[in-house]
Amino acid sequence: MSDDSYVFEGPADEPAAPRDNNPPLSISELSFALKRTLEARFGHVRLRGEISKVNRHASGHIYLTLKDDKSAIDGVVWKGASRGLGIQPEPGLEVIVTGKITSYPARSSYQIVIESMEAAGAGALLAQLERLKTKLKDEGLFAPERKQPIPGFPAVVGVITSPTGAVIRDILHRIAERWPCHVIVWPCVVQGDAAAAQVANAIRGFDAMTPDGPIPRPDVVIVARGGGSVEDLWAFNDEALARAVAAARIPIISAVGHETDTTLIDFVSDRRAPTPTGAAEVATPVLADLRYTLADLDRRLTGAGGRLIEERRIRLRAVARGLPARPEDLLALPRQRLDHAASRLGSGLQRGIDRQTARFAGVSGRFGRVLLDRVIERRTDRLSAVGTRLIPTLPRRLDQAGVALSALTRALASLDPGKPKPGFARVEDGDGQWLTSATALSPGLGVRLVLADGSRGAHIDDGAEPPPRPRPTPARRPKDPPPGQGDLF
Structure with a gap:
């Protein structure tokens, strides 16, 4: 009798049930039996196919699907093996993978556990390279403006x-x-x-x-x-x-x-x-080329300097031909002209003085004492006429000006903020400065209110309306006693 078989014993008065030589298996028993069979039979396989989809899990595992023109198989790359892959899986890439076949009992499906991966050929590698080139180009890594110049003399x-x-x-x-x-x-x-x-x-x-x-x-x-x-x-x-x-x-x-x-x-x-x-x-x-270039530049510099000096020498000789033989001859004519001008300077100054003296004598004759007396007499007559008109009216004008000045003085005194009138107050801060604008008054500010008969301290509130001041209650008059009632006292 098999160890897996068992006998169900019913009541004593009933016959025993026949034993079952093919007992049923559970789903888990069958799934794990198939798993052991697949792993024992296909413990090492190499597959070639195209990656159709790739799912990189947060745990680090990679789940993918390999397919050809007729079939497909699921694949998984564990986190530890993903770092050692020759290439990274991407959709559309044809690869050759090595691993073992196993099953996933929870879904009754089989899959390959991939241990290594390589491109199936140059075409697949170039296709992967083109996709990566496009990605980096779109990020601007190929842009010419980001490339640095190569130093000339490292x-x-x-x-x-x-x-x-x-x-x-x-x-x-x-x-x-x-x-x-x-x-x-x-x-x-x-x-x-x-x-x-x-x-x-x-x-x-x-x-x-x-x-x-x-x-x-x-x-x-x-x-x-x-x-x-x-x-x-x-x-x-x-x-x-x-x-x-x-x-x-x-x-x-x-x-x-x-x-x-x-x-x-x-x-x-x-x-x-x-x-x-x-x-x-x-x-x-090339160091030799640089030395040759420097030598050539030095030779050209020396030649250019020699040509420049020669050109200046030629120009100097050309200018020297127009000069006299002796340098003293250059100053002879200017010296002669200076002596001639100096000899005429004294007589010219004297003639100028004589000419100005004659002009002054001709003009001074017209400014005699008689002319001045006539001018003084005319000005005296004009002053007398003006005084005759102004003197009678001067006291009246002074009285009117005094009255106007008194009125202005009273008006100024009534408007003087230093002496507030009854009913008005001047607001000062702690330093005694006058506050003339509401914007200068902040809540909580201590101020002083100066009135006509004294001053009091105050604090600025938050701007709310103050409560109305209660009116004093008038005293009641005693009622008159009723008529006919005498005084008890």
């Missing part, structure tokens, strides 16, 4: 590449023969899954250096790698690496692959070189 050149390849030897040799300067090499791998992160860290490391630090900060950085296939250069198409290049404050020259190879950092870098050797030529000038 003192320090940084190089990010493999320290063992032929690329670094070519760059160092080319820099040494063109522009001997200080070169700092940041070694890193340039192929594989770890290449993108190492190159990005090297860029950030160079960017974090200071010019006066123990290691000088490069003036320009070269990111270099030799040629290869699309898969070999795929690390330089990484989005994080491209953003690190775009954010760098140091000018970046990309020299990845041969002239026909193009990677994503070529678009975000400040300058693209066709080859690593070409990057060394872009980053440095």
